[in-house]
Amino acid sequence: MREAIRADLPKDMAARQKAFSGNQSEAEDSLKWMGILEKRGWSVPHWPVEHGGTGWSPMQLHIFNEECANAWAPDSCWGATMMCGPVIYEFGSQEQKDRFLPAFRRGDYYLSQGFSEPGNGSDLARLRTAARREGDKYIVNGQKIWTSVAYAAEWGFFLVRTNPDVKPQAGISFLMIKLDSPGVTIRRIPQLNGEADLCEVFLDSVEVPAENLIGEEGMGWTYAKYLLDHERTTSSFIFFNKREMARAKEIARTETRHGKPLIEDPVIHARLMHLEAEVMALEWSVMRELCREEFKYNSTAAASTLKIAGSRLQQTINEFQVDMIGVRAMRKFPFEVADRTEAPLWPDYTENATPRALVMRAATIYGGTLQIQKGIISKLAFDL
Numbered sequence: 001m002r003e004a005i006r007a008d009l010p011k012d013m014a015a016r017q018k019a020f021s022g023n024q025s026e027a028e029d030s031l032k033w034m035g036i037l038e039k040r041g042w043s044v045p046h047w048p049v050e051h052g053g054t055g056w057s058p059m060q061l062h063i064f065n066e067e068c069a070n071a072w073a074p075d076s077c078w079g080a081t082m083m084c085g086p087v088i089y090e091f092g093s094q095e096q097k098d099r100f101l102p103a104f105r106r107g108d109y110y111l112s113q114g115f116s117e118p119g120n121g122s123d124l125a126r127l128r129t130a131a132r133r134e135g136d137k138y139i140v141n142g143q144k145i146w147t148s149v150a151y152a153a154e155w156g157f158f159l160v161r162t163n164p165d166v167k168p169q170a171g172i173s174f175l176m177i178k179l180d181s182p183g184v185t186i187r188r189i190p191q192l193n194g195e196a197d198l199c200e201v202f203l204d205s206v207e208v209p210a211e212n213l214i215g216e217e218g219m220g221w222t223y224a225k226y227l228l229d230h231e232r233t234t235s236s237f238i239f240f241n242k243r244e245m246a247r248a249k250e251i252a253r254t255e256t257r258h259g260k261p262l263i264e265d266p267v268i269h270a271r272l273m274h275l276e277a278e279v280m281a282l283e284w285s286v287m288r289e290l291c292r293e294e295f296k297y298n299s300t301a302a303a304s305t306l307k308i309a310g311s312r313l314q315q316t317i318n319e320f321q322v323d324m325i326g327v328r329a330m331r332k333f334p335f336e337v338a339d340r341t342e343a344p345l346w347p348d349y350t351e352n353a354t355p356r357a358l359v360m361r362a363a364t365i366y367g368g369t370l371q372i373q374k375g376i377i378s379k380l381a382f383d384l
């Protein structure tokens with residue numbers, strides 16, 4: 001598997017991923033990578049076999065994902081493969097399965113998740129974007145925010161309110177909306193790391209064919225919970241943490257102070273060892289979950305614990321890298337000017353180190369904030 005991934009992965013794609021400073025890979029690279037993996041039947045390995053999955057065990061999947069990360073492969077198109085795809089194969093009609101699933105598998109287009117709204121992020125059940133049924137279409141009005149990569153996406157899967165007169169959770173539906181529809185306006189939000197991946201999406205009397213409703217009207221909340229459980233269980237960031245730990249060690253061995261490698265500094269060495277122990281503990285905890293016979297994408301207290309531990313570690317390791325690199329970590333290298341054919345002036349780990357550490361601030365926010373995860377743990381583990 002390692003050999004196959006490294007043979008298939010284009011070198012320029014791996015280089016972009018290594019230097020990347022956003023919170024997810026370039027959409028174009030993710031789509032191309034999906035197409036490459038599809039040829040081996042590996043683009044949606046975790047899906048059921050009848051929908052194009054591999055039938056691998058959770059541990060085999062884990063190994064595959066780790067090998068992809070270590071080779072610096074781009075992310076898969078997570079909106080399609082981790083979130084919307086599973087909702088469609090679980091709850092969609094046959095026509096919807098035929099229409100969307102092969103396209104998701106091939107990486108035909110990018111998909112965004114339109115859930116959060118201004119004022120309704122953690123408290124998603126109170127979302128206000130309204131979809132009114134008129135004959136064979138819905139008329140959608142409202143606003144979404146923090147919609148990752150919406151500017152490069154062809155489709156979005158949205159949570160919308162179809163019934164304002166029932167309890168909040170019961171009035172929500174799951175709608176596929178084409179983002180070039182008349183009435184959709186997308187505005188990119190400048191971010192601290194210098195990127196603008198996150199978007200505001202304005203929906204102004206957008207006409208959406210009723211056939212784009214996934215499953216039943218009013219069942220959107222149930223589908224969203226199913227989908228967010230997928231996101232949470234995969235949010236330990238273990239592959240990322242292991243890879244970034246390796247980069248931290250490379251920095252400690254290469255950078256010098258007073259003529260000596262940093263790794264010989266007792267304070268640096270102690271920090272490195274401490275982080276290494278935390279990464280190993282996280283890996284063992286992930287393994288334990290994977291080996292549990294009943295492993296399923298369920299919202300367990302363990303999944304929330306892994307999300308908290310993994311997201312905090314990501315932040316700490318990246319900040320540690322910046323500390324070690326020092327002032328050169330401040331430089332941001334745009335891809336366009338980085339001439340990779342010549343020997344680089346500075347080691348490649350300096351590239352975008354600070355923007356990368358800054359974007360990690362978001363790891364304890366997306367996929368359910370740190371505080372929300374703690375709430376889940378207190379409820380599920382301690383019945384509070």
Ligand SMILES: Cc1cc2nc3c(=O)[nH]c(=O)nc-3n(C[C@H](O)[C@H](O)[C@H](O)COP(=O)(O)OP(=O)(O)OC[C@H]3O[C@@H](n4cnc5c(N)ncnc54)[C@H](O)[C@@H]3O)c2cc1C
Nearest residue numbers: 113114115116120121122146147148362365366369371372
């Ligand atoms: C990089 C990034 C990418 C994202 N991508 C997407 C995307 O593609 N699609 C999408 O729909 N959304 C996306 N989001 C939005 C994300 O899901 C929300 O930011 C998140 O759910 C928090 O909601 P909020 O921002 O409205 O904060 P709020 O819910 O307003 O929370 C503000 C603060 O209050 C705390 N808080 C809120 N409620 C409670 C509570 N009950 N108990 C204790 N503390 C509480 C929170 O922990 C947080 O610290 C993204 C966010 C980020 C940062």
